[in-house]
Amino acid sequence: MPKQSFREWLETRLGWGQIVNFLQKKEVPRHKHTLWYYTGSAILIFLVIQIITGFMLLLYYKPTLEKAYQSVTQIMTEVSYGWVIRSLHHWSATLMIAFVFIHLLSLWILKAYRPPRELTWMSGVILLFLTLAFGFTGYLLPWDELSLAATKVGTEIPSTIPLIGRWVTQLLRGGADVTGDTLTRFFGLHVSILPLSLILVLGFHLYLIQKHGMSVPLREEKQNRPLPSYPFWPNFLLRESVFWLILLGSLITLSLFLPRGLGQPADLMAPAPVGVRPEWYFLFLFQTLKLFPATILGIPGDTIAILLVMVAVGLFFFLPLLDTDPAGRKGKVITWAAVAFIVYAVVMSLWSVL
Amino acid sequence: MKSIFLYLKLILSIGLIFFFFGQNFLPGQPVAQLGQHQLVKEKSSNESVKPGPVNLKEKTAILVFLGWMWLVIAILIYLLIQKIREVDRLYEIKYYDVSSHGQEK
Amino acid sequence: MKLKDSLFTRRKFLNTLIGGWLTALGATIIQPVIKFIFPPYREPEEVILPAADYELPGPNSFKTFPWGSKPGILKRNDDGSLTAFVAVCTHLDCNVTYLPEQRKFYCACHDGWYDENGINIAGPPPRPLRRLDVIVEGEKIIIRRKGESA
Numbered sequence: 001m002p003k004q005s006f007r008e009w010l011e012t013r014l015g016w017g018q019i020v021n022f023l024q025k026k027e028v029p030r031h032k033h034t035l036w037y038y039t040g041s042a043i044l045i046f047l048v049i050q051i052i053t054g055f056m057l058l059l060y061y062k063p064t065l066e067k068a069y070q071s072v073t074q075i076m077t078e079v080s081y082g083w084v085i086r087s088l089h090h091w092s093a094t095l096m097i098a099f100v101f102i103h104l105l106s107l108w109i110l111k112a113y114r115p116p117r118e119l120t121w122m123s124g125v126i127l128l129f130l131t132l133a134f135g136f137t138g139y140l141l142p143w144d145e146l147s148l149a150a151t152k153v154g155t156e157i158p159s160t161i162p163l164i165g166r167w168v169t170q171l172l173r174g175g176a177d178v179t180g181d182t183l184t185r186f187f188g189l190h191v192s193i194l195p196l197s198l199i200l201v202l203g204f205h206l207y208l209i210q211k212h213g214m215s216v217p218l219r220e221e222k223q224n225r226p227l228p229s230y231p232f233w234p235n236f237l238l239r240e241s242v243f244w245l246i247l248l249g250s251l252i253t254l255s256l257f258l259p260r261g262l263g264q265p266a267d268l269m270a271p272a273p274v275g276v277r278p279e280w281y282f283l284f285l286f287q288t289l290k291l292f293p294a295t296i297l298g299i300p301g302d303t304i305a306i307l308l309v310m311v312a313v314g315l316f317f318f319l320p321l322l323d324t325d326p327a328g329r330k331g332k333v334i335t336w337a338a339v340a341f342i343v344y345a346v347v348m349s350l351w352s353v354l
Numbered sequence: 355m356k357s358i359f360l361y362l363k364l365i366l367s368i369g370l371i372f373f374f375f376g377q378n379f380l381p382g383q384p385v386a387q388l389g390q391h392q393l394v395k396e397k398s399s400n401e402s403v404k405p406g407p408v409n410l411k412e413k414t415a416i417l418v419f420l421g422w423m424w425l426v427i428a429i430l431i432y433l434l435i436q437k438i439r440e441v442d443r444l445y446e447i448k449y450y451d452v453s454s455h456g457q458e459k
Numbered sequence: 460m461k462l463k464d465s466l467f468t469r470r471k472f473l474n475t476l477i478g479g480w481l482t483a484l485g486a487t488i489i490q491p492v493i494k495f496i497f498p499p500y501r502e503p504e505e506v507i508l509p510a511a512d513y514e515l516p517g518p519n520s521f522k523t524f525p526w527g528s529k530p531g532i533l534k535r536n537d538d539g540s541l542t543a544f545v546a547v548c549t550h551l552d553c554n555v556t557y558l559p560e561q562r563k564f565y566c567a568c569h570d571g572w573y574d575e576n577g578i579n580i581a582g583p584p585p586r587p588l589r590r591l592d593v594i595v596e597g598e599k600i601i602i603r604r605k606g607e608s609a
């Protein structure tokens with residue numbers, strides 16, 4: 001007993017050696033697309049930063065109609081490093097969403113959702129929508145002119161869905177209009193309901209990844225030779241940590257050089273400010289909606305647009321079930337659909353900015 | 355052997371000195387004071403709040419901070435690359451297969 | 460396969476270096492975080508009271524006023540001058556009250572007593588009550604932090 005080191009003492013109680021053993025046995029295949037494996041953990045890094053900076057902002061933020069704007073002003077002007085922390089929260093959100101897109105699109109093109117990984121993909125799509133919901137609810141919280149206008153538009157869009165639309169809008173707003181009640185509701189979503197849901201779905205997603213291991217691209221799989229690989233721990237994780245350090249440094253640099261500002265306080269009675277625009281990740285949808293004519297064959301254009309978007313989301317979610325023949329013609333079409341989507345989103349976003 | 359640890363201590367202490375030294379350059383209280391001033395301005399003209407450094411002192415503080423941070427990151431990346439080389443070599447000679455867990459940290 | 464000793468040394472050396480520089484990076488980043496979570500300290504520089512509301516006709520009369528988020532007590536002395544105190548006990552932060560009949564400040568929390576000049580005389584309070592400067596300027600009574608009146 002006296003000879004036992006502290007490390008051994010802990011080991012008998014925690015059994016961490018098993019985990020290390022497991023991670024050492026877990027092989028990460030090496031090929032020319034290995035780089036895309038890094039995007040997943042980049043999202044996780046930003047998620048952790050979001051949680052930490054979010055906790056910090058919660059110490060000062062007050063989610064009410066009267067106090068919201070004032071408390072954000074206080075964070076930015078009175079609290080030590082307040083503007084830095086808020087800026088970090090903003091930029092980390094931006095980069096996290098960017099990496100979610102990169103992650104999903106790269107997996108789409110590499111067809112990583114092939115059996116048995118269909119559920120991994122579907123949980124990933126749910127995580128995408130949870131992330132976007134975080135962005136949408138968080139955007140309102142500073143309660144400045146732009147966030148109010150964006151939320152009015154964003155919560156009005158579902159009202160064009162036939163039958164249930166009005167009901168959805170009221171549910172989102174906590175009333176017929178965007179008011180202080182909406183702010184309270186969005187705050188609850190942003191800091192409690194969404195985080196808990198995200199952690200649950202993320203746990204499921206990560207479990208599936210551990211269970212099935214890393215997906216290997218079709219082309220490499222077809223060559224029928226054993227791929228070179230290295231263990232997850234420590235070889236792969238050390239490589240990833242190099243990437244994390246670069247991301248962390250870039251995030252801090254961005255936040256310091258391009259700090260997030262705060263507009264004029266929201267006024268429920270004021271006309272919408274000029275140049276109102278959603279965050280960049282909603283721009284392509286925003287522009288699509290703008291392009292639809294007021295009516296098509298007697299049906300409101302918005303209704304058609306929103307139904308089309310819903311169909312697209314459904315197709316995206318069920319992609320693994322649709323792509324039954326990944327190596328064949330159909331598979332190729334689906335890969336090109338991803339490229340077409342990227343081009344479409346980029347063009348639409350640029351169009352709405354310029 | 356001894357000389358290696360001597361170098362190690364030297365490098366670490368230089369790092370720590372830089373760290374504490376660097377702290378004095380960080381924008382701490384000035385930001386808060388600047389805030390008061392901004393708040394007054396905000397009330398009078400109802401401008402939107404502009405974040406970020408305002409005077410030269412804060413701007414240099416930020417640059418010094420960033421310089422120091424990237425230096426640390428660069429050194430860490432260099433060390434990590436050395437470590438990666440080492441673990442790759444260990445993997446190639448199948449070192450992990452014979453050693454039990456806990457040997458490798 | 461048995462490895463040469465030199466490799467183990469090199470590994471330990473590298474691990475220590477990485478650990479050390481990671482600590483340096485962590486410390487660099489944690490410092491703003493710690494500063495952020497401590498709220499900015501905001502005591503008012505001065506408080507301006509309308510003289511009409513604080514006439515305090517007789518000697519030994521008093522009235523409370525807000526000193527930031529703490530209560531203050533403004534008291535007329537026997538010679539007609541005014542004295543202001545931060546009406547917070549120096550023991551454990553309870554609010555105190557003035558008892559004009561006894562010419563004493565009283566803290567109910569642990570039975571603490573101060574005399575009419577705010578000097579602690581009985582019970583646990585370790586220090587006298589904090590005094591503030593009072594300046595009467597026509598219609599205004601200006602109350603400032605001690606020693607900061609120009």
Ligand code: FES
Pocket residue numbers: 548549550551552553566567568569570571582583584
């Ligand atoms: S707090 Fe006043 S006597 Fe203890």
